Structures are given as C-alpha cells and as structure tokens.
Amino acid sequence: MHKLTETTPFFHQPSRPQPEPPRVISDLLADVGLSINGNQPWDIQIYDEKVYRMILYKGSLGFGVAYMEGLWEAEQLDETFHRLLSADLDRKLKGWARVRLLTEAVRHRIFNLQSQERAFTVAHKHYDIGNDVFEAMLDSTMSYSCAYWEHADNLEQAQQHKLDMICRKLALKPGEHLLEIGCGWGGLARYAAEHYGVNVTGITVSKEQQALAQQRCAHLPVEIRLMDYRDLRGQYDKIVSVGMFEHVGPKNYSVYFQQAHDLLKQDGLFLLHTIGNYVTAPNTDAWIDNYIFPNGKIPSANEITHAIEDKFILEDWHNFGQDYDRTLMSWWQNFNEAWPTLSEQYGERFYRMWRYYLMCCAGYFRSRQGQLWQLVLSKREKRQVYRSVR
Known part of the structure; x- marks a missing residue:
C-alpha cells in the first residue's frame, strides 16, 4: 500500500475546519x-x-x-x-x-458504445496522450497489463515472467504466425519473436503505440498494423489478446469471438488475457468512462462463457487478479518518481487524475471486485490434449 510523503506534490491538510458531511x-x-x-x-x-x-x-x-x-x-x-x-x-x-x-x-x-465507428476513441483519449508518460511508468517491455508476481521480486521480472508464461501457454513454435489483437507498444510481439522464433502480426487502434512498436520491433519479423479487429482477414497458428477485450463491449462479444474463431487455424490456440468483474455489471464507472477509458466495459465470467459457447472449447482458466494490485502500485511508484520530468508538460490536474486512476484501480483489485483472467481456448476440431501451464 502506498503512503504519501512530504515530497509528494499537492497533498496538504485542510487550512480550516470543514462543515459536517450530510x-x-x-x-x-x-x-x-x-x-x-x-x-x-x-x-x-x-x-x-x-x-x-x-x-x-x-x-x-x-x-x-x-x-x-x-x-x-x-x-x-x-x-x-x-x-x-x-x-x-x-x-x-x-x-x-x-x-x-x-x-x-x-x-x-x-447503444453499442464499442461500435466500429467508435473503435479509435479510446486511443485518442488515453493511449495517445504521450508515450513519455507510459515509458516513465511501465517496465522496459512497455507492458500495460497485469504482471505475474508468483516468482518475481520486481516489476521488470514480473512482466517478463508474464510474457514468457503467455508464450508457453500458447505452445509457440519457431516459424508459426502469431496474431496479437491489441499489441500495445509491441512488448509481447517483440518477446515472442526474439525468444520463440515466431512471426507476429500485431494490431492497435493507437497511432502512438503503432509508431513506438514499429521502432522497437524493427529488426524482427513483426508487422504492426493500425486497424480494428473486425477488419482482420487470414489464418493464424496462434492468437493472443492482452488487455484489449475490456474495449470490446457486450454487444460485440459474439462478433469478437466469431472473428477469432475464423482467424484461428484448426489446431491452433487462442489466449485471452482480460480484466474481469466478479459480477455482471450493467455499466462502467462513470469517472473511468469519462476520463480514462471511454466506452470500456469489464466483462464477467458469465458474459464470457456465454459468448464463447458453440465457438471455442475452454482449455484453461487462470485467475491472478490480486497481482494487479501490486502491478498498479509499482506503476504509481514509477510515475510519481518520474513526475518532476513530466510536470511542466502535464500539470497538476493531470497528476491528480493519474493518481486517482491508479489508486482507484488498485483498490478495485484489492477489494476483489476486479479479477484478472487468462483463458486458453481451442477449436473443437483440435485433437491434441492441452496441458495447463503456470
């Protein structure tokens, strides 16, 4: 848990007694x-x-x-x-x-708040605010999703372990073609290409993410496209989606999973990494919707299982949601330490917005309203037995 210090900006005690609350x-x-x-x-x-x-x-x-x-x-x-x-x-x-x-x-x-016409809204509002903020806050892999802390001592290790676990769960083999739906700044694409010898096609709706991902993966068999998942065509050996499903929305779940089904080869595997809510919620927190992730929606387990029925076999369901609390607090520490180099450009209101965002999310996972799930899915035609990986 984080405790403010005297050097943390903008914290001060009330200068005078305040009236009693309602x-x-x-x-x-x-x-x-x-x-x-x-x-x-x-x-x-x-x-x-x-x-x-x-x-x-x-x-x-x-x-x-x-x-x-x-x-x-x-x-x-x-x-x-x-x-x-x-x-x-x-x-x-x-x-x-x-x-x-x-x-x-x-x-x-x-309303379909995550329609194709709205697909790029979250990029303009959040992911394109400036790569300098995310480079300061994240680890060297630029992983903007929950880390895996089981055997890690710091954020860098925890994110590396998460990337490697994903690759092992997908049973990646040299020469395979991996599709990443929502590739961020290219951390997983780069790791999979370097360590597992696969070709990667990654897609994002963020111009800033695309530019940096292309730069970071320039020497590798990695292609980064700026596009919506509904426009994808072709066949892939394996598919992965990390931290993107939260932007799909319930009205599009069936389309999303059907698209993944059509893109996946018969004996392939699809890994879905997503935040989950412990109950089916009718809406998104209004502040998060307005200031951080417009048109986002956290799925419940019931919504996911209903959407994959008749499309995929559920091979594995791994929950490590409590690791997100520690991940978020690590991001906050990095951001807070880097703030002196960011403050002139972003200002006090942004600092307070970002602190509120990271702290309310940490509380969300600490309370266990929030979960973090990794699902491994396959087609019914796949004959090889899947062995769970941790």
Whole structure:
C-alpha cells in the first residue's frame, strides 16, 4: 500500500475546519471505517463543502472530478478505495447519484458504445496522450497489463515472467504466425519473436503505440498494423489478446469471438488475457468512462462463457487478479518518481487524475471486485490434449 510523503506534490491538510458531511454520506463511510477529516491515513480530508453536492448528485463521477479539482484528499488513497469498494459503496448510493447509475446502465444497454465507428476513441483519449508518460511508468517491455508476481521480486521480472508464461501457454513454435489483437507498444510481439522464433502480426487502434512498436520491433519479423479487429482477414497458428477485450463491449462479444474463431487455424490456440468483474455489471464507472477509458466495459465470467459457447472449447482458466494490485502500485511508484520530468508538460490536474486512476484501480483489485483472467481456448476440431501451464 502506498503512503504519501512530504515530497509528494499537492497533498496538504485542510487550512480550516470543514462543515459536517450530510448524514447519508457519514453513515455510509462509518460502515467501512472511513471518516471525514479523520486521523487515519485513509480518511477523506475535505477542503470544500461542495464535494458533498458533487457526490450526491453525480456519484463516482462527482467524487473523481472533485479530487481532480483538489477539493479533497486522502493520504493513503489506494486504501480509501479498497475500503469503499470492499463494501460495494459504489452500488449503495441513493437519490440523484442512483438515477445517474441507472441512466448509465440504460445507455450501455441501448447503444453499442464499442461500435466500429467508435473503435479509435479510446486511443485518442488515453493511449495517445504521450508515450513519455507510459515509458516513465511501465517496465522496459512497455507492458500495460497485469504482471505475474508468483516468482518475481520486481516489476521488470514480473512482466517478463508474464510474457514468457503467455508464450508457453500458447505452445509457440519457431516459424508459426502469431496474431496479437491489441499489441500495445509491441512488448509481447517483440518477446515472442526474439525468444520463440515466431512471426507476429500485431494490431492497435493507437497511432502512438503503432509508431513506438514499429521502432522497437524493427529488426524482427513483426508487422504492426493500425486497424480494428473486425477488419482482420487470414489464418493464424496462434492468437493472443492482452488487455484489449475490456474495449470490446457486450454487444460485440459474439462478433469478437466469431472473428477469432475464423482467424484461428484448426489446431491452433487462442489466449485471452482480460480484466474481469466478479459480477455482471450493467455499466462502467462513470469517472473511468469519462476520463480514462471511454466506452470500456469489464466483462464477467458469465458474459464470457456465454459468448464463447458453440465457438471455442475452454482449455484453461487462470485467475491472478490480486497481482494487479501490486502491478498498479509499482506503476504509481514509477510515475510519481518520474513526475518532476513530466510536470511542466502535464500539470497538476493531470497528476491528480493519474493518481486517482491508479489508486482507484488498485483498490478495485484489492477489494476483489476486479479479477484478472487468462483463458486458453481451442477449436473443437483440435485433437491434441492441452496441458495447463503456470
């Protein structure tokens, strides 16, 4: 868990006593051991009473915006979110905040928020903000997904182990053609080509990712394309998708898995690495949707199994969701240490947004609302027995 220090930017104690919070808020917080302007490091320090109105009328969106504007703080923000999410307080709000949740659920149900026309929105909003932020925050492989910490002492090792485990689960062999749906900055493509001798075709919707991935893989049999997964054609020995399925959306799950089925050779394997929610949620957190991953949606186990039925055989399902907490805290440490070199370009509001993003996600996985799944899928025609790898 992270604790702010005196050298961390923008943390300060309230300069004057603040008014008492509305009863509905204080009662909710008391149930999880949180208080307003308390002495515990996870307690919420209020600087402006309008925070309460923002929470009551806009729920999690108002809570996050108020933080970005510097209207409240918590010294140990990751633990604040752990406590809030462990008690499912995000689902217990009433009044106008509840109305907003229901409105968001209807929006997700009616509209295809991840249609092909919207496919590049998340790249413009998030992945294209600047490679310097991600290079500062991530390890040398530029892996922007959960690391595997079982036998690792640091982030670099944990990400290397994750990449190697993926390659072993796919049983990659020299000369095979690997398709990567959502290749990021080319970390897995580069690793698979260098260590397993495969040819790789990777796709991304981010121009910044494509440019850096092409640079990092220039000496290897790796092709990086800027395209949507629905436009892919051809046949591949193996397919992998890491941290991309969260952008597909329930209305497109059937199309996504059918596309993967059609692209995979008869005796091939498909590995899906995705965040999962412990229950089927009707919508995405409004703050995350507005400021970090527009039009994203975390799948549940039920949604995935329903979508793969009649398309794939489930060979293996591996959950290491608690490793994401440690991964996110490592990213935060790297980002915070690099902030002096980034601050002039990005400014205080971005710093607070990014801290809120990483800390609320750490709390999400620490509370076990969030899971991290790796599924290995095959076609029914495959005859060779699959042996699980860890």
